[in-house]
Amino acid sequence: MRVLVVDDQDLFRAGFGMILSAQPDITVVGEAADGLEAVSQAAALAPDVVVMDIRMPRLDGVAATARICADTAAKVLVLTMFDADEYVYAALRAGASGFLLKDARREELVTAVRVVAAGEALLAPAVTRRVIAQLSQRSSARPELSRRLTELTDRERVTLRELARGQSNAEIADALTVTEHTVKTHVSSILSKLALRDRVQAVVFAYESGLVVPGRDG
Numbered sequence: 125m126r127v128l129v130v131d132d133q134d135l136f137r138a139g140f141g142m143i144l145s146a147q148p149d150i151t152v153v154g155e156a157a158d159g160l161e162a163v164s165q166a167a168a169l170a171p172d173v174v175v176m177d178i179r180m181p182r183l184d185g186v187a188a189t190a191r192i193c194a195d196t197a198a199k200v201l202v203l204t205m206f207d208a209d210e211y212v213y214a215a216l217r218a219g220a221s222g223f224l225l226k227d228a229r230r231e232e233l234v235t236a237v238r239v240v241a242a243g244e245a246l247l248a249p250a251v252t253r254r255v256i257a258q259l260s261q262r263s264s265a266r267p268e269l270s271r272r273l274t275e276l277t278d279r280e281r282v283t284l285r286e287l288a289r290g291q292s293n294a295e296i297a298d299a300l301t302v303t304e305h306t307v308k309t310h311v312s313s314i315l316s317k318l319a320l321r322d323r324v325q326a327v328v329f330a331y332e333s334g335l336v337v338p339g340r341d342g
Contacts (some may be wrong), residue, residue, distance in 0.1 A: 159183025193219030288330035
């Protein structure tokens with residue numbers, strides 16, 4: 125898989141590049157030191173995954189993520205020093221497929237890149253619920269999104285609710301007494317019907333549409 129590493133700090137950029145380049149299935153095709161350079165490099169190099177810093181000069185990681193997700197097929201994995209960084213929530217809305225802290229172990233970084241490249245979504249386990257809780261507190265249910273829930277079947281809505289609670293496919297399958305293959309089919313249908321990129325975007329949608337309500341679902 126092809127990876128673009130974006131960070132305004134040389135040491136972080138070099139370190140991430142070395143860790144990823146050491147993997148037989150990963151090629152670091154380029155580096156960028158700010159958001160504008162990231163957008164340009166993503167368009168020119170067609171990476172599968174962009175490892176994206178958040179706080180950068182000229183153009184921050186949120187704006188760069190939005191442009192890259194809108195204009196390319198690349199997946200964005202956000203890395204940050206701040207587990208409560210407000211930019212993170214904006215990055216998820218902008219289309220980021222994963223979120224990992226910079227103090228993650230090297231094997232966690234490698235796994236995160238592979239997960240995101242495979243089309244799955246990833247939030248650092250230690251902060252998943254915190255991110256979702258903060259996200260839900262920042263936005264009341266949006267009627268235009270609530271109306272779109274009618275596009276889903278009853279079983280798809282239940283699946284989306286379980287997904288938003290952080291359940292894995294296996295856990296959802298157990299809760300609904302169906303196979304994991306059936307759950308995967310439901311998830312694919314949800315993403316297609318709601319025009320969402322991945323599971324992270326589905327979680328955001330579930331909260332912003334009011335399908336999941338903090339304190340009631342959980």
